Amino acid sequence: MALGGYCLAELQPPAALANKARAREAVLPSIASACPACRRRRPREAEGGLATRGSLPVTWCRRVVNATALYGNPPSPLRLATRAPPIGWRGARARLIGPRRGGGETPLYGPSPLSPCRAPLRRLSMSAADGEAWDGNGQRGGGSGDGPATQAPPGGLLNRFVRLPPGPGRGGHRVPPARSGHRCVADNANLYVFGGYNPDYDESGGPENEDYPLFRELWRYNFATGTWHQMGTEGYMPRELASMSLVLHGNNLLVFGGTGIPFGESNGNDVHVCNVKYKRWALFNCRGKKPNRIYGQAMAIISGSLYVFGGTTGYIYSTDLHKLDLNTKEWTQLKPNNLHCDMPEERYRHEIAHDGQRIYILGGGTSWTAYSLEKIHAYNLETNTWEEIATKPHKKKDYPAARRCHSCVQIKNDVFVCGGYNGEVILGDIWRLSLQTFQWVKLPALMPEPVYFHCAAVTPAGCMYVHGGVVDIHRNRRTGSLFKMWLVVPSLLELSWEKLLIFYPHLANLSRSQLLHLGLTQGLIERLK
Numbered sequence: 001m002a003l004g005g006y007c008l009a010e011l012q013p014p015a016a017l018a019n020k021a022r023a024r025e026a027v028l029p030s031i032a033s034a035c036p037a038c039r040r041r042r043p044r045e046a047e048g049g050l051a052t053r054g055s056l057p058v059t060w061c062r063r064v065v066n067a068t069a070l071y072g073n074p075p076s077p078l079r080l081a082t083r084a085p086p087i088g089w090r091g092a093r094a095r096l097i098g099p100r101r102g103g104g105e106t107p108l109y110g111p112s113p114l115s116p117c118r119a120p121l122r123r124l125s126m127s128a129a130d131g132e133a134w135d136g137n138g139q140r141g142g143g144s145g146d147g148p149a150t151q152a153p154p155g156g157l158l159n160r161f162v163r164l165p166p167g168p169g170r171g172g173h174r175v176p177p178a179r180s181g182h183r184c185v186a187d188n189a190n191l192y193v194f195g196g197y198n199p200d201y202d203e204s205g206g207p208e209n210e211d212y213p214l215f216r217e218l219w220r221y222n223f224a225t226g227t228w229h230q231m232g233t234e235g236y237m238p239r240e241l242a243s244m245s246l247v248l249h250g251n252n253l254l255v256f257g258g259t260g261i262p263f264g265e266s267n268g269n270d271v272h273v274c275n276v277k278y279k280r281w282a283l284f285n286c287r288g289k290k291p292n293r294i295y296g297q298a299m300a301i302i303s304g305s306l307y308v309f310g311g312t313t314g315y316i317y318s319t320d321l322h323k324l325d326l327n328t329k330e331w332t333q334l335k336p337n338n339l340h341c342d343m344p345e346e347r348y349r350h351e352i353a354h355d356g357q358r359i360y361i362l363g364g365g366t367s368w369t370a371y372s373l374e375k376i377h378a379y380n381l382e383t384n385t386w387e388e389i390a391t392k393p394h395k396k397k398d399y400p401a402a403r404r405c406h407s408c409v410q411i412k413n414d415v416f417v418c419g420g421y422n423g424e425v426i427l428g429d430i431w432r433l434s435l436q437t438f439q440w441v442k443l444p445a446l447m448p449e450p451v452y453f454h455c456a457a458v459t460p461a462g463c464m465y466v467h468g469g470v471v472d473i474h475r476n477r478r479t480g481s482l483f484k485m486w487l488v489v490p491s492l493l494e495l496s497w498e499k500l501l502i503f504y505p506h507l508a509n510l511s512r513s514q515l516l517h518l519g520l521t522q523g524l525i526e527r528l529k
Contacts, residue, residue, distance in 0.1 A: 157486050159445040161466075164226065164482045175228045176219045177201050178480035180453035180470045183246035185253065188460050189527040191221040191482075192253060192276060193467055195241035198478050214241040214261060218253075218274065221482065223459070224501055224527045225508045233274060235281030240268035243295040243349065245308065249326070251277045254284070256308060259295035264314015267293035271306075271324065288331035291322045296348030300359070301326070302381070307359060309379075310347050317346035317366050321359075321379060336379065338386045344377035349453075351408030353415040355435045357381055360389075362417060362433075365404035370422045372402045373431075373440075392439040399440060400431040407456035409464050409487075416443075416458075416487055418466060419451045426450035426473065432487075445485060462488035497524065 166175045179196030186192070199213040216239060218231045238244070244258025253274040260266035269291050271284035291297075297311030297318075306324040310317070321334045336343070350364020350371070358378040365371050378387045393399050406420025406427070413435040420427045428450030430443040447466070454469025466483045470476070490498075501507065507515065508528045515525045 157490065158488075159443050159485070161445060161448055161483045161485045163448060164484060166228070166480075166482075174230070176217075176230075176468075176480055177215070178478040179215055179468045180478050181242035182215070182455050182468060183244060183255075184455040184457045184465070184467055185246055185248035186457035186459045186465060187248065188523075189223060190276075191223070191457060191465050191467070192248070193219040193221070193455065194246055194253065194255065195244060195258065196468065197242045200476070200478070211239065211241070212261075214239075216241055220276075221465075222527075224497075225505075231276075231279055233279045233281055235274075236272075236283065237274075237281050238268060238270070238272045240266065240295065244268070245297055245299040247299060247301055247306070249301055251275055254301075254306065256299060256306070257291070257294050257297050257311060259314070263295075264312075267295055267313060269293045284329065286324060286329045286331055289333060290331050291320060291333075292318065294318060294348075298350050298352040298361075298364075300352050300354055302354050302356065302359070307352075307354075309352060309359065309361065310350055310364065312348040312366075317348055319343050319346050334379075334384065336386050337384050342388070343386055345371060347371060347404070349405045351406065351417070353408060353410045353433075353435065355413060358387070360415070360435065362408055362415070363403045363406055363420065365402070365423070368423070370402040370404045370420075373400045373417070376438075389438055391433065392437065394431075394440045394442045398442060400429065400442070401427060403427055403452075405452040407454055407466065409456055409458035411458060411462055411487060414487075416464065418456055418464075419447055419454055419469070421452040421473075426452050426471065448481070448483060449479070451479065458487065461490060461494050462486060463490070463494075497527075 176193060176196075177198060178201070179198045182193055182196030184191055184193045194217075196215040197213055198215070201213065216237055218233060218237070220229045220231050221227070222229070238255055238258065239260050240258030242259050242263065245256045247254050253276060255272045255274070256268075256270070258268050260268075271286060272281060273284050274281045291308055291311075292313060294311030294313055297308050299306060299308040301307075304326055306326060308322045308324070310319060312318065321336070323332045323334055324330070325332070344361050347361075347364035347366065351362045353360045353362060358380050361377045361379075363371055363373055373391065374393075375388055375390050378389055379385075380387055391399070400417060401422050403417075403420030403422050407418045409416050409418075415433045415435060417431045417433065419429075428447035430445050430447070432441045432443060433439070434441075449471050451466075451469035451471050454466060456464055456466045458464045463484055463486050466485075468478065468480055471479050507520075510518075512525055512529075515528070516522075
């Protein structure tokens with residue numbers, strides 16, 4: 001019989017299960033599919049079952065099963081098969097053990113008739129296990145960061161912000177001070193934060209620091225270890241450190257534009273590249289007519305080309321659209337086939353998204369206005385024209401407020417808009433826009449504190465990280481807080497990885513050979529280093 005994907009003939013259960021044959025027959029009296037290995041019955045393929053191919057490393061399986069104590073408390077040594085679980089074992093086991101609790105949102109099973117162990121403890125929200133969590137009402141839920149959460153509402157994985165504790169920097173380094181106007185990007189292992197501005201930071205050295213009040217630095221936050229590290233890099237790091245544009249292309253950070261101090265007097269229009277693996281900056285030498293020296297523009301990489309839209313010189317706002325071919329290194333200014341009245345308004349501190357065919361302009365504004373999100377402009381890459389698209393409201397009447405200085409991340413064809421400023425108040429709401437239906441959905445989550453001039457990035461797995469920004473207009477107060485929120489249901493790998501790091505935080509201190517011996521894959525090991 002197969003249980004949990006492993007054949008009982010290949011396990012050594014505790015003494016309490018000595019009479020294995022009788023126990024099996026009692027549990028499976030009506031299932032007629034025979035198991036060739038143990039010559040007992042096993043579940044048939046169940047509707048909705050999972051077909052698993054390949055095999056699991058025996059070292060990994062042994063440790064997983066020992067740790068989870070499937071056959072008693074304390075766990076007993078088990079000898080596992082290395083073959084894959086049979087098709088449909090998940091659904092069949094669910095029918096054997098009994099109905100799930102919690103309406104199917106959290107699969108909790110009662111104790112197996114084959115096991116004398118107690119039922120599993122009720123699972124709590126994993127999102128609150130490593131920090132404080134905020135629900136849609138702005139209320140805290142979960143733990144303090146010192147242990148698992150004490151309580152969390154159902155469905156706690158999604159639509160909940162978690163404040164990540166600052167933690168000590170690696171090697172005694174400090175953590176990033178509060179800032180605004182910076183940018184960040186993320187891969188599956190790290191968040192990279194570049195630049196920023198804070199005139200009230202006391203430890204910068206003041207006027208004696210030639211970069212004051214800007215931060216000429218690159219920080220890396222490792223998701224697995226929860227630690228910050230200020231990266232020491234070689235080469236020329238750009239000095240335009242506020243409201244620049246930043247994208248991640250492979251292992252390379254591409255930085256364009258931005259402004260130094262005083263704002264608008266020392267703008268940039270060069271492309272700088274930093275290889276995060278080798279920690280080296282270089283100037284990307286380009287041909288063609290460059291964009292003006294601007295800041296507050298938005299950019300994205302589409303099909304091997306870098307597109308830049310909008311921005312300001314500090315005096316004039318722009319609607320210019322430029323394209324940089326990353327292979328030929330040549331700039332081209334795109335001149336759409338539209339009348340001027342059909343063009344989007346001049347703006348800065350907007351965001352862009354794309355679906356491969358169109359570039360969508362989201363929000364933005366000037367010093368005296370913020371643009372609506374009810375209708376958005378889209379540039380068609382195939383026809384070289386601007387189009388105006390009417391979006392659909394949430395619950396037939398609600399649209400996101402007009403805003404600038406917000407953040408935007410994209411997962412496939414869904415775009416998430418977070419925070420910003422509408423000219424009167426700082427916003428703390430989160431909206432999702434489908435690029436297929438143009439339907440707005442207001443998420444139940446609220447930011448722990450409304451913020452603008454912050455930065456946000458999303459991992460390939462779908463977890464959004466939000467850092468810094470301005471939280472008080474009148475006092476001009478900035479924050480250095482870091483939050484995360486899952487925007488999609490995380491995969492089983494991501495869930496297991498987060499739990500493993502919570503209960504075994506010392507993994508980061510082990511050598512690569514030790515981690516390989518434990519059964520971790522190269523991909524997971526790279527996340528720790």
